[in-house]
Amino acid sequence: MISGVKSTNNAMGRLLHLMSDSQLHNGVPSMISARNLTKEYGDFTAVDHISFEVPRGEAFGLLGPNGAGKSTTMRMIAATLARTDGELAILGKEPNAQGPEIRAHLGVVPQQDNLDSELKVHENLMIYGRYFGLSRKFLKGKIDELLDFAQLQDKRDSKVNELSGGMKRRLTIARALINEPEILMLDEPTTGLDPQARHILWDRLFRLKELGVTLILTTHYMDEAEQLCDRLIVMDKGRIMAEGTPANLIREYSSREVLEVRFGSNKNAEVAEQIQGIGERIDVLPDRILVYAESGEGALEELTRRGLEPLTSLVRRSSLEDVFLRLTGRSLVE
Amino acid sequence: MTASFDWQGAPALVNAEKIKKRGAWYVAEYRILNMSKWLGAIFAFGLGNPILYLASIGIGLGALVDSNTGGVDGVSYLVFLAPALLASAAIQTTMDEAMFPTMAGFVWWKLFWAMNATALTGKQIARGVMIAALIRSSLTVTMYWLVLVLFGAVDLASGLTVIPSALFCGWGFGSVILAISAFIKEDDGFFAVIGRFVIAPMFMFSGTFYPLENLPSLLQYVGWISPLWHATDIGRVLMYGREISTGLFVTHFAYLLVMGVIGSWVAGWQYTRRLSE
Numbered sequence: 001m002i003s004g005v006k007s008t009n010n011a012m013g014r015l016l017h018l019m020s021d022s023q024l025h026n027g028v029p030s031m032i033s034a035r036n037l038t039k040e041y042g043d044f045t046a047v048d049h050i051s052f053e054v055p056r057g058e059a060f061g062l063l064g065p066n067g068a069g070k071s072t073t074m075r076m077i078a079a080t081l082a083r084t085d086g087e088l089a090i091l092g093k094e095p096n097a098q099g100p101e102i103r104a105h106l107g108v109v110p111q112q113d114n115l116d117s118e119l120k121v122h123e124n125l126m127i128y129g130r131y132f133g134l135s136r137k138f139l140k141g142k143i144d145e146l147l148d149f150a151q152l153q154d155k156r157d158s159k160v161n162e163l164s165g166g167m168k169r170r171l172t173i174a175r176a177l178i179n180e181p182e183i184l185m186l187d188e189p190t191t192g193l194d195p196q197a198r199h200i201l202w203d204r205l206f207r208l209k210e211l212g213v214t215l216i217l218t219t220h221y222m223d224e225a226e227q228l229c230d231r232l233i234v235m236d237k238g239r240i241m242a243e244g245t246p247a248n249l250i251r252e253y254s255s256r257e258v259l260e261v262r263f264g265s266n267k268n269a270e271v272a273e274q275i276q277g278i279g280e281r282i283d284v285l286p287d288r289i290l291v292y293a294e295s296g297e298g299a300l301e302e303l304t305r306r307g308l309e310p311l312t313s314l315v316r317r318s319s320l321e322d323v324f325l326r327l328t329g330r331s332l333v334e
Numbered sequence: 335m336t337a338s339f340d341w342q343g344a345p346a347l348v349n350a351e352k353i354k355k356r357g358a359w360y361v362a363e364y365r366i367l368n369m370s371k372w373l374g375a376i377f378a379f380g381l382g383n384p385i386l387y388l389a390s391i392g393i394g395l396g397a398l399v400d401s402n403t404g405g406v407d408g409v410s411y412l413v414f415l416a417p418a419l420l421a422s423a424a425i426q427t428t429m430d431e432a433m434f435p436t437m438a439g440f441v442w443w444k445l446f447w448a449m450n451a452t453a454l455t456g457k458q459i460a461r462g463v464m465i466a467a468l469i470r471s472s473l474t475v476t477m478y479w480l481v482l483v484l485f486g487a488v489d490l491a492s493g494l495t496v497i498p499s500a501l502f503c504g505w506g507f508g509s510v511i512l513a514i515s516a517f518i519k520e521d522d523g524f525f526a527v528i529g530r531f532v533i534a535p536m537f538m539f540s541g542t543f544y545p546l547e548n549l550p551s552l553l554q555y556v557g558w559i560s561p562l563w564h565a566t567d568i569g570r571v572l573m574y575g576r577e578i579s580t581g582l583f584v585t586h587f588a589y590l591l592v593m594g595v596i597g598s599w600v601a602g603w604q605y606t607r608r609l610s611e
């Protein structure tokens with residue numbers, strides 16, 4: 001999948017040659033190429049020799065429980081956090097040496113909003129655009145566009161500390177687009193957004209993808225990951241546990257269907273013994289038991305045949321949620 | 335609902351070379367915008383401070399001093415005091431504008447991380463904060479100086495040398511404060527400590543209200559360390575022609591220059607380091 005760039009006899013080849021450090025991923029130059037990327041804080045290893053490639057125009061997700069190292073990875077990709085070890089190329093450039101050149105073409109939505117609360121909404125966008133050396137004339141039009149994008153047109157003259165949490169989040173996302181980035185980095189972009197705002201944002205992100213923007217995002221919402229990500233990695237304790245498309249991950253790490261049954265919290269453990277052998281795999285959670293099976297109904301019938309009467313039962317399709325549970329032993333929604 | 339995009343993309347839109355050259359000025363631009371929210375206060379303090387000081391100490395106390403001793407250092411007390419007040423205004427303003435934005439950027443609102451996520455570097459951010467601090471203090475110093483002119487404490491022509499040298503002194507000490515503030519991890523009342531144990535004594539032992547030579551020699555050392563004394567002495571030479579040796583005059587500038595150079599260097603280094611960890 002990875003090969004050096006040698007051909008120079010056509011325009012594409014010359015272009016690729018210019019990006020001397022860049023890698024190829026299925027024939028498309030990598031926007032991000034990480035090999036054994038590592039971050040240590042003292043003795044603690046937050047990101048532990050992870051490797052991945054992200055081609056242009058892909059929506060790439062980082063999934064993992066709290067403390068997995070997602071934000072740390074994001075900050076290294078954003079060329080703001082120095083790595084401890086490994087190789088990293090972003091837009092074909094080396095972040096330690098060419099941080100500013102890389103960052104000039106990135107848009108970053110950090111996990112925590114860091115807007116200027118003393119400035120007005122439109123001033124926050126204006127000043128951020130100025131950091132990229134963009135002219136005021138250009139920015140006037142751009143800000144209008146972005147306020148529409150973030151549905152903050154009527155808050156244009158409000159001070160940031162008068163905005164709700166979700167509005168601030170939307171403003172932070174809009175701010176990250178001011179320089180029309182090649183790579184948009186979103187660290188838990190929809191945390192704090194109501195369902196409607198989330199869906200609108202997904203729609204906007206799709207449109208950015210169509211424009212060729214590469215998206216890197218972390219999220220705790222599995223539906224979001226399934227909707228948005230072409231490909232994702234599941235991280236835990238700084239390592240990559242699995243990598244693939246959402247569909248492939250589900251196929252590989254889960255069954256087709258899942259049967260969820262509840263017997264009441266004190267009986268779950270006891271019942272678990274009696275249902276061994278049903279389905280492909282069983283997970284006992286504090287509040288329910290998950291039975292992974294090709295057919296959930298079939299599993300439920302087998303359960304009844306063994307004389308077990310769950311208080312509630314539910315058959316559903318497998319999701320990334322189950323992949324996550326399988327890989328990390330942890331439920332996402334805690 | 336529909337947001338349409340006119341999308342050129344960053345490679346066409348953003349000029350990294352230009353940011354490399356002008357980045358610090360973009361930061362300064364932000365700082366000025368932020369300050370402009372307090373323009374009323376800047377003018378009120380800028381004019382109110384000198385008027386109050388001159389009216390009470392310069393004129394009130396001055397009348398007493400002058401009638402008893404016939405002035406200080408060969409001039410009236412008002413004229414003697416004026417350079418010290420101007421120097422301390424320059425130093426205080428630059429210091430405030432170095433310290434508070436650094437706290438806001440690193441501790442209170444983490445704004446510097448947002449800036450550093452753009453093509454701006456830690457060094458540019460540090461430099462931009464200082465540029466804005468100097469713009470602000472040139473405003474304050476000019477107002478102060480105008481009030482001094484109105485009170486007859488200094489003549490108009492001296493402004494050409496007095497204002498730039500006051501700003502230079504502000505830069506020297508302000509740079510050190512910029513560096514120190516960049517190390518503060520938590521807002522644990524460090525300012526109060528600086529205010530009480532650095533600034534207040536500095537004011538008392540810098541030859542502000544009486545010549546430094548009047549102090550016992552041990553306390554004179556405090557004055558020699560104090561940037562305010564050096565700044566004040568420069569002001570006295572330029573404003574009423576106090577006679578000091580050329581060597582001392584050069585030493586005053588050299589001392590503040592060293593402070594400024596070291597402070598700026600450490601500030602740039604620490605801004606960069608802190609933003610990348």
Ligand SMILES: Nc1ncnc2c1ncn2[C@@H]1O[C@H](COP(=O)(O)OP(=O)(O)OP(=O)(O)O)[C@@H](O)[C@H]1O
Binds near residue numbers: 064066067069070
């Ligand atoms: N500046 C730091 N100093 C020391 N340890 C840190 C620092 N930043 C992060 N860590 C540690 O590194 C690990 C990974 O943190 P990180 O923020 O990358 O996790 P995350 O996957 O983003 O988690 P979350 O889902 O909670 O946002 C955590 O154990 C965290 O405590």
Ligand SMILES: [Mg+2]
Binds near residue numbers: 070071072111187
């Ligand atoms: Mg995180």
